[in-house]
Amino acid sequence: MAVLAHPDDESLGFGGVLARYADEGLETSLVTATRGQSGRYRGHTREMPEHPGEEALASIREAELHAAAHELGISDVTILDYRDQFLDQAYAREAVRQIARHIRRLRPHVVVTFGPDGAYGHPDHIAISQFATSAVLAAADSGFDAGRGEPHTMSKVYYLAWPA
Numbered sequence: 001m002a003v004l005a006h007p008d009d010e011s012l013g014f015g016g017v018l019a020r021y022a023d024e025g026l027e028t029s030l031v032t033a034t035r036g037q038s039g040r041y042r043g044h045t046r047e048m049p050e051h052p053g054e055e056a057l058a059s060i061r062e063a064e065l066h067a068a069a070h071e072l073g074i075s076d077v078t079i080l081d082y083r084d085q086f087l088d089q090a091y092a093r094e095a096v097r098q099i100a101r102h103i104r105r106l107r108p109h110v111v112v113t114f115g116p117d118g119a120y121g122h123p124d125h126i127a128i129s130q131f132a133t134s135a136v137l138a139a140a141d142s143g144f145d146a147g148r149g150e151p152h153t154m155s156k157v158y159y160l161a162w163p164a
């Protein structure tokens with residue numbers, strides 16, 4: 001299971017791992033926190049007339065996410081619908097609860113996410129790293145109310161790491 005911030009993160013740094021294990025017959029899944037509505041569109045910022053607007057961009061990026069997931073062999077895609085560029089302002093307990101619920105539902109052996117540095121300091125990547133790490137612990141805790149599902153302990157958690 002990959003737990004990431006934006007549509008395209010599944011391809012940025014994680015795509016090879018997800019595709020390899022899917023190709024080996026393992027179920028792979030993806031939880032993406034945002035729909036990517038605040039990003040650029042073909043290099044155009046939100047202020048530029050060529051930008052389609054946040055809702056249209058969210059639809060475009062969501063479609064691209066599903067197409068990429070199909071190509072990578074990801075069998076389950078969940079979008080939590082947090083606001084892009086504001087993930088670090090999300091209510092942490094609720095974000096952790098939602099991710100833990102999906103961990104309990106899918107029962108993965110391994111979770112991959114961004115490292116504590118967010119790969120290159122992106123606030124949304126840092127936030128999802130914190131939420132995912134906390135959710136792994138919460139999913140295993142029988143005292144944590146994730147909304148449903150039995151507690152589940154994973155074998156490993158891996159962070160994206162790039163050489164200096």
